[in-house]
Amino acid sequence: xxxxxNLCLSGSGLTKVFGFGRQKCVAxxxxxxxxxxxxxxxxxxxxxxGKTTLAxxxxxxxxxxxxxxxxxxxxxxxxxxxxxxxxxxxxQAIFQDPFSSYxxxxxxxxxxxxxxxxxxxxxxxxxxxxxxMTEACSFVNLKFEELTNKYxxxxxxxxxxxxxxARIFLLRPQILLADEPTSMIDACSRSTILGMLMNLHFxxxxxxxxxxxxxxxxxxxxxxxxxxxxxxFIESGTPDEVILHPKEAYTRRLINDVPKIHEExxxxxx
Amino acid sequence: xxxxxxLEVKGLTTKYITxxxxxxxxxxxxxxxxxxxxxxxIAGESGCGKSTLALSLMGYYFPPLHYTSGEIIIDGRNIxxxxxxxxxxxxxxxxxxxxxxxxxxxLNPTQKIISFIEDVVQAHEPSRxxxxxxxxxxxxxxxxxxxxxxxxxxxVELSGGMKQRTVIATSVIxxxxxxxxxxxxxxxxxxxxxxxxxxxxxxxxxxxxxxMIFITHELPLLYNVTDDIxxxxxxxxxxxxxxQEAVFDPLHPYSKGLMGSIIVPEYGLRDVELTAIPGVPxxxxxxxxGCRFAERCKYVRAECEANPVPLxxxxxxxxxxxxxxxxxxxxxxxxxxxxxxxxxxxx
Numbered sequence: 001x002x003x004x005x006n007l008c009l010s011g012s013g014l015t016k017v018f019g020f021g022r023q024k025c026v027a028x029x030x031x032x033x034x035x036x037x038x039x040x041x042x043x044x045x046x047x048x049x050g051k052t053t054l055a056x057x058x059x060x061x062x063x064x065x066x067x068x069x070x071x072x073x074x075x076x077x078x079x080x081x082x083x084x085x086x087x088x089x090x091x092q093a094i095f096q097d098p099f100s101s102y103x104x105x106x107x108x109x110x111x112x113x114x115x116x117x118x119x120x121x122x123x124x125x126x127x128x129x130x131x132x133m134t135e136a137c138s139f140v141n142l143k144f145e146e147l148t149n150k151y152x153x154x155x156x157x158x159x160x161x162x163x164x165x166a167r168i169f170l171l172r173p174q175i176l177l178a179d180e181p182t183s184m185i186d187a188c189s190r191s192t193i194l195g196m197l198m199n200l201h202f203x204x205x206x207x208x209x210x211x212x213x214x215x216x217x218x219x220x221x222x223x224x225x226x227x228x229x230x231x232x233f234i235e236s237g238t239p240d241e242v243i244l245h246p247k248e249a250y251t252r253r254l255i256n257d258v259p260k261i262h263e264e265x266x267x268x269x270x
Numbered sequence: 271x272x273x274x275x276x277l278e279v280k281g282l283t284t285k286y287i288t289x290x291x292x293x294x295x296x297x298x299x300x301x302x303x304x305x306x307x308x309x310x311x312i313a314g315e316s317g318c319g320k321s322t323l324a325l326s327l328m329g330y331y332f333p334p335l336h337y338t339s340g341e342i343i344i345d346g347r348n349i350x351x352x353x354x355x356x357x358x359x360x361x362x363x364x365x366x367x368x369x370x371x372x373x374x375x376x377l378n379p380t381q382k383i384i385s386f387i388e389d390v391v392q393a394h395e396p397s398r399x400x401x402x403x404x405x406x407x408x409x410x411x412x413x414x415x416x417x418x419x420x421x422x423x424x425x426v427e428l429s430g431g432m433k434q435r436t437v438i439a440t441s442v443i444x445x446x447x448x449x450x451x452x453x454x455x456x457x458x459x460x461x462x463x464x465x466x467x468x469x470x471x472x473x474x475x476x477x478x479x480x481x482m483i484f485i486t487h488e489l490p491l492l493y494n495v496t497d498d499i500x501x502x503x504x505x506x507x508x509x510x511x512x513x514q515e516a517v518f519d520p521l522h523p524y525s526k527g528l529m530g531s532i533i534v535p536e537y538g539l540r541d542v543e544l545t546a547i548p549g550v551p552x553x554x555x556x557x558x559x560g561c562r563f564a565e566r567c568k569y570v571r572a573e574c575e576a577n578p579v580p581l582x583x584x585x586x587x588x589x590x591x592x593x594x595x596x597x598x599x600x601x602x603x604x605x606x607x608x609x610x611x612x613x614x615x616x617x
Contacts (some may be wrong), residue, residue, distance in 0.1 A: 034337050046459055046460070046461070047459050072407040141548070152573065158550075169297075185316075186315050186316045186487040187487050187488060187489060187528070187531050187532070187533075188315045188487070188528060188530065188531050188546070188547055189315070189526070189546075190533075191530075191531040191533075191544040191545065191546040192546040192547075192548075194544065195544065195546055212425065213459060213460065214533070215460075215535045216534045216539070217533055218482045218534045218535075219533075219535040219539060220533050220539055220540060220544070227300065240540075241539065243535050244537055253461075254460065255535055257460040257461050257463070257464045258490070258535055259467075259488070259490040259491045259493070259533055259534070260462055260490060260494075260534050260535075261489075261490050261493050261494075261517060261532060261536075262534075262536055262537075262538075263536055265494045266469045267467065267471065269466055270461065270464045270465045
């Protein structure tokens with residue numbers, strides 16, 4: 001936990017409604033939150049609970065129907081494309097499916113060079129750029145020499161997800177939003193990816209927002225957990241409060257539905 | 271050894287032939303035994319041969335997968351050299367049944383569930399009448415806790431979890447001796463996953479299937495479902511034991527690494543340091559001569575890379591594939607645990 005709490009990202013009354021009339025669907029329903037600098041936050045919910053819609057609002061990809069997002073205490077202004085690009089320097093994301101996260105026509109160097117350019121390194125000499133890219137790749141246990149001149153589809157899923165983290169390493173945003181970062185990879189690579197994200201968090205002090213349905217993962221990594229049901233935050237608190245002493249029936253059900261190893265897994269409740 | 275053996279596999283080896291005529295031995299001398307009423311779990315990373323083993327166990331090979339050697343014996347009947355057409359007619363569905371991860375995609379969108387079941391039954395037992403099949407379907411759906419209305423519905427009207435359970439129920443309608451479930455719940459959310467697992471356990475208890483092989487990389491799930499666990503690495507078995515032993519007292523360094531990556535929401539998890547195994551499994555086109563895990567192993571020695579390592583039988587159904595003795599391995603693990611503890615107390 002950070003010593004002094006500086007507000008990083010907050011929202012008040014955030015709402016997103018899709019459709020209208022009889023087809024109206026409230027995906028995010030008057031959500032309030034305060035995320036602090038350097039905090040690791042998890043937003044947990046089942047599929048269809050509105051997690052990803054909230055993530056898209058936070059990233060500025062869709063506009064909320066109601067409510068405001070505050071970035072570092074002031075109202076977020078992303079009215080123009082230029083302002084949006086400026087905002088994306090401070091918030092970046094990793095998505096569930098690494099295969100769809102890349103431009104298939106761009107080689108790996110281009111992906112990483114883009115990041116250097118975004119940070120204002122366009123005029124750096126080539127050798128320095130290569131040094132930066134090599135450093136980023138070695139941070140995630142990839143070898144830059146093996147990757148140059150390759151296209152994203154030539155990598156495995158785990159490698160692509162690691163390359164995603166190398167991008168974040170170069171970009172150094174203040175906030176990283178990870179939307180189901182480990183749900184498509186197996187349990188063993190999951191701990192590798194998590195370890196890398198934790199190292200990155202430790203090194204840069206960035207705010208990490210995990211969006212996940214994996215309640216075990218949320219319990220393991222976070223400082224604060226928010227439980228989301230039907231577009232609302234129904235419960236929040238420290239992991240020990242939420243996971244070990246859940247107040248809401250929904251939270252209890254989520255926890256009960258996950259297989260355990262030290263406690264008995266009660267199958268009679270479904 | 272009171273129960274009859276339902277499935278026995280002796281030294282099964284199968285290979286893929288790539289389009290460049292290279293042989294890839296994805297299942298390498300695998301032997302296993304499953305008794306009546308028991309379930310066996312297979313764990314391992316992606317790409318270590320779990321799913322290929324599942325396909326090979328059915329005895330039904332199609333290119334690029336080819337049979338090389340070994341025996342598959344189902345309830346005393348050797349199926350390993352049978353003609354593929356005979357296997358399809360006499361073995362699949364009635365003796366051995368298979369549920370893949372995307373089982374729900376097997377449903378035909380233009381057919382009602384009941385006519386799908388009719389097709390399955392009539393393919394194996396042409397003499398059965400429709401009424402007979404309907405009765406059979408209704409009865410087994412009732413025991414498995416599925417609503418009977420589902421039978422008259424089209425697949426699009428059902429949720430993903432319900433479709434998956436419907437296909438599972440259909441796969442055991444002819445009471446196979448062995449059921450192979452390959453990641454049956456990975457594409458589902460936690461609640462549907464729990465329902466699928468409950469159903470699989472019911473299948474065994476009510477005798478819809480006589481034995482089960484369950485494949486997943488989710489260790490907590492495996493631990494809760496199966497009696498025994500087998501860990502695979504690079505096409506070979508590296509550890510065998512009861513679920514309790516494999517999870518809480520693994521011997522092989524690879525299994526130890528796997529068990530160190532378990533994340534479950536229960537008290538004490540936040541104090542555990544997750545371990546990750548660096549590197550990737552070897553390319554099986556030209557596998558290492560010695561121990562296949564040597565490259566990624568913390569305790570590697572010069573001898574490891576020289577000769578193939580045999581599966582070392584410890585007795586009581588336990589075995590592991592490592593040149594180090596049980597004692598040496600356990601010493602390593604306890605020392606590491608102590609070091610971690612000291613490190614935590616200091617930090």
